[in-house]
Every structure is written in C-alpha cells, then in structure tokens.
Amino acid sequence: MTYDLKQRGGKLILLTAIIASGMAFLDGTVVNIALPVIQESFGASLGQLAWIVNAFALTLASFLLISGALADRLGRKKMFLFGIVLFTLSSLWCALARDATMLIIARAVQGLGAAIMIPGSLTIINLSFESSTRGKAIGLWSGLSGGIAALGPFLGGALVQSFGWPSIFLINLPLGVIAFLVGWWVIAESKAEQEGKIDWWGVILLVLGLTGLSYGLMQAPARGFSHPFILAGLIGGAVLLVAFILLELRIANAIMPLHIFKNRLVAGANLVTLFLYFALYGTIFFLPLIFQQAQGYTPLQAGLALLPSILIITFLSGPAGGLADKIGPRKQMIFGPLTVAIGFASLIWPNVGTNYWTGYFPGLALFGLGMAFVIAPLTKSALSVEERFSGAASGVNNAVSRIAALLAVAILGIVALGLFGDNLAEKLKQTSLHEAQRQEIKNQADKLGGIEIPETFNQVEASEAARVIDEAFVFSFRWIAGINALLAFLSALVSVWLIRPKVKPVI
Structure with missing residues (x-):
C-alpha cells in the first residue's frame, strides 16, 4: 500500500523514518562535544577517545554496504525495526558504561544499528509513497534528518552541561520507542526476489x-x-x-562494485569525498577538545561555537544544489573545497585565550560555506551511473565518507600526540617545575589536553603546568588545521582534474 503526504499513514511513516535516521545522524554530532567530559570521567587517553568515535564509524562504514541487501531478502520492515531496537538498546548500554572499554564496545553495536536504520528508512519511504509525492517525502526526510543533526552541537552541549554525558545517549530511548511502535503499526512488510548470494x-x-x-x-x-x-x-x-x-x-555480487569507478565523475567524486571528509572529520574531532580543554569553554559554549558552520551548511546546501543543476558540478566542486581550505587554514592562527569571533568564527563560517556549495554537486557526481547501479553508487560513496572519518581520527591522532608530546617537553623545560613534576605531566601526554594536574602542585605550579599544556595542545592543533587545509586544497585539485561535464553513465 502506498500513501501521499496528506494521509495519516503517510505522515506516520515519514515520522518514524525521520526519527530513526535522525537519531543516527544526531549521534554523529553530539558525541564529539561530550568527549572532554567523557575523558575526565574515565581518565581516558586520546586513543580511547578515538576508539569511542571510530568504533561507531567502523561498523557503520562496513555494514552500510550490506544492510540493504539483507533487508531485501529478510524483510525491509523487519530489518528496519531490528535496527531501531539495536540502536536504542546500545544507546542505553552507552549511557550505563562504567569505563572506556565498555563504551567503545557499545558504540560499535550502536554503529551497526545505525547502518541498518539509515538506508532502511530511505527504502521504506521510497516504497511507501506514491510517485507523485515520493520526491517531496524524500526531501522532507533528508532536510528534517539533517536539521536534527544540525541541532547536535547545541543539544549535546546543553545536555552534557545540565545532565552529564550519559544524557546524550539516553535521549535516544524515548525516540527509539516512538519510532519502533509507529513503524510496527503503519509500515507494511515487503521483500524482493534477489538472485545470487550475499x-x-x-x-x-x-x-x-x-x-x-x-x-x-x-x-x-x-x-x-x-x-x-x-x-x-x-x-x-x-x-x-x-x-x-x-x-x-x-x-x-560485490558489496562494492568497483567497476563504477571507470566513470571519471564517480571516481573523482569519491576521491574528493575521501580527502575532503578526512579533513572535515579530522577537524570536527579536535575542535570540541580545543574549545573545552585549551580555551576553557563549557560544553554548551563549545556546542554553540560549532553551530554557525552547521547552520550555514543546513540552510545553503539546498540553494547551492539548485545552482549546481544550472551550471554543472565542476565550478562548485572547485570553489567549495578551496573555501574550506581557506577556512581550515585560518584556524592555524588562534592562540590560547583568542577571542572566538575574531579567531575561530571566520574559519568556521568559511568551512560551512564551502561545504554547503560542494555537498549537492559532490553527491550528484558520485551517483552519475545508470539507474540500476544508483543504490550501489550511493552505498559506496557513503562508505567512502565513513572510511575517511575513520582514517582521519586514527592518523591525525598519531600526528597530534607526537607534536603535543614533543612541544610539551620543550615548554616544560622553560618552567620552574622540578624534574619529578615535569615527568608527572609528561607521563600523561597520551591524554592530550585532558592531562590531570597532580594535587601535590601548589597554585603557582598548577597554573604554570596548565598554561604549557594548553599552549602545547594549541600548537599541535595548528598542525592538524594546516594538514586538513592542504587536504581540502588537494580535493579541489582532484575536481580540476577529474570532474568534467558530459560524462557517460557506467554501463
């Protein structure tokens, strides 16, 4: 049975799809804000913080490619509801975690639930609405799900500051229950006859x-x-x-049909995705840590600091996509990454205590503007295949963006720790701290800006130690911002090289 958007059934199906995908997208933006508080709660190292982010990204990237095929065979409603249950219960597990290891495992399970929910929600919308209203339904699903994600930094900061970090996971419980009950009631079961093995x-x-x-x-x-x-x-x-x-x-029956990369547009779009999203996720991982640990922001202030760039992306992506339909993808896929590169490069200059509006806001605004211009043409180019390959092309591009996030946190974590440790050691030599005190600080270098100053330090010693820790952290972030600016610039060069108009679809 199919619906239009005026019917009650259609509205309820759209509601459950938006809630389900919105929960998954929201978790991609709220967790980073909570990382400094989680680090303080568990005494976690930067490596453990990276795993808290990457455990989710790992299972999401891996199983996005297979969940659609499983749903086609086992039942789309059944798999969609299973994804909601898995995501909701693992969110409770995250909230109840008593150490970093337990939280990492729970996040991996949560990523698996998200990998089932995200494509499942779109498939159900595609099958549940009449062709005359399907496009509008998909547009509402995309826009409102993205809007929920845009609230992530503000909502995450407010929740962490008011109720503690477990609240960012507990909020998924009532949403998950609503999505499951409504979906169980209104979604019709469907399967597809599939040839070949998974x-x-x-x-x-x-x-x-x-x-x-x-x-x-x-x-x-x-x-x-x-x-x-x-x-x-x-x-x-x-x-x-x-x-x-x-x-x-x-x-x-490959889960990643590599033949689609014979198309220059598809190959170019995915290469741009790899470089640009590496830079994007690498920056977003470190900014909440810098804001809260080096600049002294509260979780709410850190969330608000990131909000302008996300709002710019949310509200300008649509008009920018319409412009790309008129002029083609090439110009925007060059302009967008270049703007992002300038934005990230400007994040090199702020120091400890730098004013947000003069130090960080211009770079974050440019980053948001650049991403707004590139998202739609990038996605369209990645899907420049025959209709029968569109699902596979979409899955591949989604997986590439998640793999970029995975690699960014892992690789830039190594870079940040190396730079931080060396710079911290040099700065400690210039302090009045005794050698034993310096060693106590250096022994915690794997916590980056989350180093705990020993209670044995007096007020002057503690202040001096805090200053050099913050300065060393800002020093390492400057290199991270510079690397990400270069990667964004490289993605613009890829667009110059590979993004050409009038490319024939893959056969």
Missing part, C-alpha cells in the same frame, strides 16, 4: 581489514610502531583490504 566474504574482509588498520594506527602512539601487535594490525589490515579489493573485482 557477499559475506567481502563484508568479513572489509571489517577485519579496517579494524586491523584502525587498531594499528590508534595504538601505535602507546606501543610504538615496532610492537608486534601494531605491525600485525597494520600489515594484516592492509593485506586484508587488498584481498577485499581483489575479491570485489572478481565477483558479480
């Missing part, structure tokens, strides 16, 4: 390869690159990912 080997190789690579990169600062476990993770992960690519080139 590419389980592809899923296994991708999950294990990304896990090995992530483990090696994120644990290397603590253990060293020569440690057997680190070498095993890096080499094993790389070998498994190569095996994944070779497998996907050989089989007909």
Whole structure:
C-alpha cells in the first residue's frame, strides 16, 4: 500500500523514518562535544577517545554496504525495526558504561544499528509513497534528518552541561520507542526476489581489514610502531583490504562494485569525498577538545561555537544544489573545497585565550560555506551511473565518507600526540617545575589536553603546568588545521582534474 503526504499513514511513516535516521545522524554530532567530559570521567587517553568515535564509524562504514541487501531478502520492515531496537538498546548500554572499554564496545553495536536504520528508512519511504509525492517525502526526510543533526552541537552541549554525558545517549530511548511502535503499526512488510548470494566474504574482509588498520594506527602512539601487535594490525589490515579489493573485482555480487569507478565523475567524486571528509572529520574531532580543554569553554559554549558552520551548511546546501543543476558540478566542486581550505587554514592562527569571533568564527563560517556549495554537486557526481547501479553508487560513496572519518581520527591522532608530546617537553623545560613534576605531566601526554594536574602542585605550579599544556595542545592543533587545509586544497585539485561535464553513465 502506498500513501501521499496528506494521509495519516503517510505522515506516520515519514515520522518514524525521520526519527530513526535522525537519531543516527544526531549521534554523529553530539558525541564529539561530550568527549572532554567523557575523558575526565574515565581518565581516558586520546586513543580511547578515538576508539569511542571510530568504533561507531567502523561498523557503520562496513555494514552500510550490506544492510540493504539483507533487508531485501529478510524483510525491509523487519530489518528496519531490528535496527531501531539495536540502536536504542546500545544507546542505553552507552549511557550505563562504567569505563572506556565498555563504551567503545557499545558504540560499535550502536554503529551497526545505525547502518541498518539509515538506508532502511530511505527504502521504506521510497516504497511507501506514491510517485507523485515520493520526491517531496524524500526531501522532507533528508532536510528534517539533517536539521536534527544540525541541532547536535547545541543539544549535546546543553545536555552534557545540565545532565552529564550519559544524557546524550539516553535521549535516544524515548525516540527509539516512538519510532519502533509507529513503524510496527503503519509500515507494511515487503521483500524482493534477489538472485545470487550475499557477499559475506567481502563484508568479513572489509571489517577485519579496517579494524586491523584502525587498531594499528590508534595504538601505535602507546606501543610504538615496532610492537608486534601494531605491525600485525597494520600489515594484516592492509593485506586484508587488498584481498577485499581483489575479491570485489572478481565477483558479480560485490558489496562494492568497483567497476563504477571507470566513470571519471564517480571516481573523482569519491576521491574528493575521501580527502575532503578526512579533513572535515579530522577537524570536527579536535575542535570540541580545543574549545573545552585549551580555551576553557563549557560544553554548551563549545556546542554553540560549532553551530554557525552547521547552520550555514543546513540552510545553503539546498540553494547551492539548485545552482549546481544550472551550471554543472565542476565550478562548485572547485570553489567549495578551496573555501574550506581557506577556512581550515585560518584556524592555524588562534592562540590560547583568542577571542572566538575574531579567531575561530571566520574559519568556521568559511568551512560551512564551502561545504554547503560542494555537498549537492559532490553527491550528484558520485551517483552519475545508470539507474540500476544508483543504490550501489550511493552505498559506496557513503562508505567512502565513513572510511575517511575513520582514517582521519586514527592518523591525525598519531600526528597530534607526537607534536603535543614533543612541544610539551620543550615548554616544560622553560618552567620552574622540578624534574619529578615535569615527568608527572609528561607521563600523561597520551591524554592530550585532558592531562590531570597532580594535587601535590601548589597554585603557582598548577597554573604554570596548565598554561604549557594548553599552549602545547594549541600548537599541535595548528598542525592538524594546516594538514586538513592542504587536504581540502588537494580535493579541489582532484575536481580540476577529474570532474568534467558530459560524462557517460557506467554501463
């Protein structure tokens, strides 16, 4: 049975789809705001904070590619509701976590639930609405889900400051219950007759390869690159990912059909996605830490500090997409990343105590403007394939953006810790602290700006230690911002090279 948007059933289906996908998108923006408080609560290292973010990204990236095929075979309603239950229960698990390890495991399960919910909600809308209103329904789903995500920094900051970090996960419980009950009531079950087997080997190789690579990169600062476990993770992960690519080139039912990359637009769009979203997620991971730990913002202030860029993206992406329809993707896919690069480059200059409006706002506004101009043409270019391959192309581009996030947090974490540790050691030599006191600070360097100053320090010593910690953190972030600016600039060069008009769709 299909509906239009005026019917009660259609409104309820749209409601449950928006709530489900909105919860998943919201978690992508609220967790980063809570990281400094989580670090303080658990005494977590930067590596553990990275895993809290990347455990979610890892399962989301890996299973996005397979969840649609599973839903087609097992039942779309059944899988969608299962995703809601899994996401909601794992959110409760996150809130009840008593250490960083438990939170990391719960976040991985939460990412799996999100991987089922996000494509499932779009599929259900596509099948539940008449063709005359389907486009509007999809537009409302996309816009309102994105709007919920846009509230993430403000909502996350307010919740953390008022009720503590578990509240950012507990908010999913009533939303999940509503989405499940409404969906169970109004969504009709459907399946599709599918030929061929599911590419389980592809899923296994991708999950294990990304896990090995992530483990090696994120644990290397603590253990060293020569440690057997680190070498095993890096080499094993790389070998498994190569095996994944070779497998996907050989089989007909590949979860990542690599033949679509024969199209220059598709190849270029995904390469731009890799570089640009690496820079995006790498910056977003560190900014809440800088704001709260080095600049002294409250969680709410940190959320509000990020809000302008997200609002610019939310409100300008639509008009920018309409412009791209008229002039083609190339100009905006050059202008957008260049603007992002300038925005990130400007984040190099702020120091400890720099005013937000003169130090951070211009860069964040430029970043938001650039992303607003590039999102629609980037997505459209990534989907420049024949209609029968559109689902696969969408899944691939989604996976590339999530893998970019995964790699950004892992790789830039290594860079930040290395720069921070070296600069901190140099700055400590210039203080009046005794050698034993300096060593107490250096022993916590893996916490980055979250170093706890020992209670044995007097007020002057504590103030001096706090100053050099903040300065060393800002120093390392300047390099992170510079690297991300270069990557954004590189994505503009990719657009110059590969994004051409009038490219034939993949056959």
